[in-house]
Amino acid sequence: MTAIAETLDFDEVLEHFDPVLGLEVHVELNTNTKMFCGCANVFGGEPNTHVCPTCLGLPGALPVMNGKGVESAIRMGLALNCEIAPWCRFARKNYFYPDMPKNFQTSQYDEPIAFDGHLDVVLDDGEVVRVGIERAHMEEDTGKSLHVGGATGRIHGAEHSLLDYNRAGVPLIEIVTKPIEGMGHRAPEVARAYVTALRELMLALGVSDVRMDQGSMRCDANVSLMPKGTTEFGTRTETKNVNSLRSVERAVRYEMTRQAAVLRAGGSITQETRHFQEADGTTSPGRPKETSEDYRYFPEPDLVPIAPSREWVEELRGTLPELPWERRKRVQQEWGLTDEETRDLFNTGAADLVAMTVDAGAPVAEARSWWVQYLTQQANTRETELPELPITPAQVARVIALIGEGTLTHKLAREVVQGVLAGEGDPDQVIADRGLEVVSDDSALLAAVDEALATQPDVVEKIRGGKVQAAGAIVGAVMKATKGQADAKRVRELVLERCQ
Amino acid sequence: MNVIKQTAAELAARIHSGELSSVDVTQAHLDRITKVDDQLNAFRHVDAEGALAAAAKVDADIAAGNPPASPLAGVPLGLKDVLTTKGVPTTCGSKTLEGWLPPYDATVTRKLREAGVPILGKTNMDEFAMGSSTENSAYGPTRNPWDTSRIPGGSGGGSSAALAAFEAPLAIGTDTGGSIRQPGAVTGTVGVKPTYGGVSRYGLVAFSSSLDQAGPCARTVLDAALLHEVIAGHDPMDSTSINSPVPNVVEAARQGASGDLTGVKVGVVTEFSGEGYQQGVLDSFQAAVEQLRALGAEVVEISCPNFAYALPAYYLIAPSECSSNLARFDAMRYGLRVGDDGDRSAEEVMSASREAGFGPEVKRRIMIGTYALSSGYYDAYYGSAQQVRTLITRDFAAAYSQVDVLVSPTTPTTAFRIGERVDDPMAMYLADLCTIPANLAGNAAMSVPSGLAADDGLPVGLQIMAPALADDRMYRVAAAYETARDAAAGGALINQIPEL
Amino acid sequence: MPNISRDEVAHLAKLARLGVTDEELDTFAPQLDVILESVAKVGEVVGTEQDVPPTSHAVELTNVFREDEVRQGLTQEQALSGAPAAEEGRFRVPRILGEEQ
Known part of the structure; x- marks a missing residue:
């Protein structure tokens, strides 16, 4: 292993190599209970207080599937344009690790519930890239370890560890992409845009909180390089611990430049797990494994197969909300927006608010202008999110109406909005209290x-x-x-x- | 009238009429255990306090004029030490669980408590139910009350010995490959493996999840049927539990005892005879078949050619599942931990604890299973074994299209001597030759005493098998046979047991 | 077909997190060999039969689901009651060498 972390200039990487990505995203479902037992599925809590014989792996305890978890997995699969398996099972993935109470993970192996789909991802300049989805399968989360002694809670050098199984058994969906090729310099951006799109999708479906900071959405990035002009994939690394959208982009970019440096120096890439370091944006290798893992998968005998009927699948398809990219397309058409205007509308998170303001009687152009420009600035100044601003779409619509009828000028209207944001009441109240009406006599x-x-x-x-x-x-x-x-x-x- | 020699049905009638108190009956059995168990080691743990408290509650209920909680309310029982009992030791015959107090009751345990059945204690067994002699218990072998130099069968030898020695009128066993029926056969008692899914596995510490089934053990067919009805039924905590009404086994047993077998077609499995079968066993079986014919049954020979592959398939499936099921015993959350000196890693402590906590047969099976599930071997071993399972199921289906029940000897030989087969695993495995097919197919099967072998004077069992969910059918045949045999022999076989 | 060596037994033991002594390796290797040779018979019959799907379960149940309703579990005290060591409401275990997976 090279002692000094060497990287190649990004442009130089692309002169010589084509990157190939594979993204594995784990999403924790927001069901009320865990996947195989009735324990509450909540983040945090006093350690070992959301546990039972099943999720603690006590002798004799048995799993029973959470129907809602299966339903969420199917809806997710449908939203990702996947085929839904007419018959599939859980398997046991056998390996020993203290955070896993049974020393096997109940997971789907060669029979995923959803497979062969795609997700259309919009890049910053409006270009749409179709990312292939290999599979989406169900599994359970592990417990959490706290490493004591040694350096700052890291596993390495710790004297002992403390285990909390509140998270053990929380339902997870793992979504695996097909290899993403031919993206060139846009590969890091595509990775970020894909995870962003997936996040939006989960929010629209309402199946997960997708809080990357709390670990309810986690991304592992597989990166490899192949020399330009060749078609055989290079050796890949899997970078774990990528816990923000920005990190996804940084991690992929870093791995590309690191691997290129190794390859250009005549070295070869070790197939390994690497960890992303948030602080400096680099990746570092995990501990090498003594032997290659042999998970000894076999069908989980404590559970019975899942055979979703066509009727059930179609019923669930009917419950899908308008999906983010479909909505984008519809809104752009209906409101006659340019690509740029559409992007601003969605990137600022204003789309819902504008729609509600329009529903409250405001013209689209005015509603959009208020939310995307003035109110977005206000949110930024206050370091909050647009929907968190203390003003409602109805209030914004009222202000717009008052401008239309000549009661307010734009300048006055901004003052009225400031009053509303300051908690002085409805627009009419603010106008009355501050004496802001236009002199029309x-x-x-x-x-x-x-x-x-x-x-x-x-x-x-x-x-x-x-x-x-x-x-x-x-x-x-x-x-x-x-x-x-x-x-x-x-x-x-x-x-x-x-x-x- | 000696209380301990009575059947459960007789005891229940006398307790419910107020003639006997449950406390007295329970105490009589506790006294018997105190008196003879030193010679047998049938009980791992005696819970006198818990049993007497449960008995007192039944007595109070009856004194208050309330109807009994169940037809067996007040009749005490021995529970195989593989079913969890809240706050009462559950060791599974293993050192690894010495001192473990489960924080929850198995569903079978709960149903027994709700039925007012006092639990005398936990009965000895082969470690984690792996064995055919109860010699694999970490707490010493159990001895056969018919001849204490011999084995009482296994893995449930504690339950069968307790019944034969009048330490309990009822017991619970679990049957993965014959662990209820084979001990029943070699101790002259009745043992029933219900249809897979008929009795909940929740709280049954798993050996082989797709084969394990808890069932009733008793000295008479009617007693077994009464106990069957107490413990059977759908359980939402067990995904493999069948959601349909429990076959009316008590009614079937009563009907069988009072009638003949006219119109019943009985199939004799031709594969279960010949080489390896003790002459005394074959003779007893032949006499039993004649008895069935005399009762009016039509007897035909049926060939099930794939039964020859049942034993090898079983010794792949069961170890494979056990290698995964027993992974949870890793000294992290419960159970024996050795070598935790502050220096050894979790991995090292796991290995050391499992080495110290498991006996040789458990280790052998874990390694066989680990091998069979390994990549590269899976198809040849585990995969093929699962296909054999299909073939055996087809053999059964073909047979049951011609006959109502199948019969065979329960075991190829009578009880062998303690120590005779411990160093020869394959010889030990042969004890399960006739019982395994029913487990692989998930069918119902039971063993009922057919007399003493002429060559060694030890008990022989007749195995009666029935299709899944037709448990009542075999009870009817068993009860008719038992009544006729006892009448012909001048009394129940158990009465011929020598005094301890 | 199997002919399992001492080294293979040691490897299996490692996969299964079972400490085994040299003596045990000597005993287990021939025993496992005999058992595996005997059970390998399952391959014979299947090879000659056409169209034999595997049976992993005797019962043909599908779609056994639970309602997504919270059920009372264990208290922290009950959860930790069997722990060989506990600290701050958590299970205390020796230092872990391997990485999370």
Whole structure:
């Protein structure tokens, strides 16, 4: 092993190699209970308080499948355009590890519930890439270990470990892609975009919290390089512990540059598990295995096969919500948006809010502009998410309506929104309390217009001479005098009338 | 009238009428255990306090005029030490579980408690039910009350010896390849393996999950039927539990005892005779067949050619499943831990603990199973064994299309001497030759005493097999046969047992 | 066909996390050999028969599901009651060498 971590410049990597990716994503389902027992499926909690004889692997205890978990797996498979197996089973994956109470993991092996699908992924520039899905299968999560002694809770150098089995038996779906080839320099971006799209999909389906920070969505990235012009896959590494969307991109990019450096130096890649280091964006090798694992899979005799009827599958297909990419397409068409506008709408997370604002009576363009621009800025300033802002779509729609009927100018409207965000109540309440209504009484406005005209006779001359655009100066003065509460459009009309 | 020599049905009638108290009956059996168990080692653990408390509750109920909780309320029982009992030691005959107090009851245990059956204690067994002689118990062999130099059968030798020695009128066994029937045969008692899925496996510490089945052990067919009805029935905690009504075995036993077998077709399995079969066993079997014919049954010979492959298939399937089932005994969460000196790793402690905690037969089977499931060997061993299972099931189906029940000797020989086969695993395995097919096919089967072998004066068992879910059919034949045999012999076989 | 060596027995023991002594290796190797040779018979019959699907289960049940409802489990005290060692509500185990999988 080389002592110094060497990497090759990313562009140079691509001169010589084509990257091949394979992504394995584990998603914890948000069922009420675990996959094979009635223990609560909740994150955290006092250690070993969500356990029973089954998930603790006590002698004699038996598993019984959570029907809701199977249902979620099928819905997920359908959303990923997969075939749903008419008959499949769980198997036992046998290996010893203290976080696994039975020393085998109940998992699907050669009979996954869903297989052969795809997910369309939209990249930053709007290009759509189709990622093939090899399979999606059900399995159970392990317990959690706490390593005591040695350096900072790491397994290496620890004196002993403490085990909590609250997580043991939580339902997991593992989604495995087919090899992702031909992406070139976009490979790291595709990896991130795929995991992002998968995350959105799970949210739309409502089957998982997909919190990468809490481990309810975890990604392992397989990366290999093949020399340009060849077609045989190179030796791959599997990078684990990739716990954010950004890390997915970084980990893939790093592995590409690391492997390229090894290969260019005449070395070869070791097939191994590597760990992503969040701090510096590198990967490091895991402990080499003494012997190749032999998991001795065989059908789980304590469970019976799953044979979803066609009727059930079709019924579940009927429960699928509009999927994120379908919705994107529909919204773009319905609202007549450009690719860029569509991307902004969805990337800011404003789509739902805009739709609700439109439902509350606002025109699309205004609703979109408020949420995607002004309110997104407000969310950023406050370091919060758009939906968390203390303003409702109905309130935004009301503000837009008030602008439309001339009660508010844009400037005033922003003040009203600030008032709502500050918790001062509904828009109408804020307007009343702050006295923000547009001055629409012509006599009051005329007084201000006449005053401004009187102070700028040269401008009056210009207007009368046909230079209509000079009216702007007068309008500005009037707006200033009325502290912005006048309707600029009306002021302009009055100025032009007076100068005729 | 000696209480301990009575049948469970007689005891129940006298307890329910108020003539006898359950406490007295339970105490009489506890006294008997105290008196004779030193010579037998049938009980691993005696729970006098728990049994008497349960008995007292039954007595109180009856005194209060409440109907008995079940037809067996108040009649005490010995429970094989492979079923979990909350707060009461459950060792499975293994050193690895010495001192373990399960935090939960098996479903069978729960049903017994709910039925008001006092549990006298836990009966000895081959370690994790692996064996045919009870010599593989880490706590010393159990001896056959007919001749204490001989084995009481296995793995449930504790239960069969307890019945034959009048230490209990009822017992529970578990049968993976014959562990209820073979001990029944060699101790002159009745042992029933119900249809797979008929009795819940929840809390039955698994040896081979697809074969294990708990069942009733008694001294008469009617007693076994009464106990069968107490423990059988659908259990949502066991995925392999059959969700259909329990066959009416008590009614069938009563009907059989009072009637003949006109219209019943009995098939004699031709493969179960010849070389390796003791003459005294074959003679007793022949007499039993004549008795059935005399009762009006039509007897035909049936060939089941694939039964010849049952033994090898069994000794692949059972060890394979056991290698996985016993992986959980790793000294991390419960059970014996050795070598934890603060320096040894978890992996080393696991190996050392499993070495110290398991006996040689368990180790042998774990290694056979590990081998059979290994990549490269799976198809030739485990895979082929599963196919043999299909062939055996087909043989049974063909046979049951011609006859109602099948009969054979339960075991090829009578009880062998302690120590005779311990160093020759293959010789030991032959004891299960006739009993294994029913486990592989999941059918019902039982052993009923057919007399003493003329050549050595030891008990012989008649095996009666019936299709899955037709347990009542074999009870009817067994009860008719028992009644006729006892009448012809001038009393029950058990009455000929020498005094201890 | 099997002819299982001492080394193979040692490998199996390692896979199965079973410590075995040299003496045990000497006893087990020939015993496993005899057993495996005998059980290898299953290959014969299957080879001659056509269309024999494997049976992993005697009962032909499918789709046995549980409602997604929380059931009372064990308390922490009950969960840890059989533990050889416990600390801070957790099972205490010796240091772990291998990596998580």
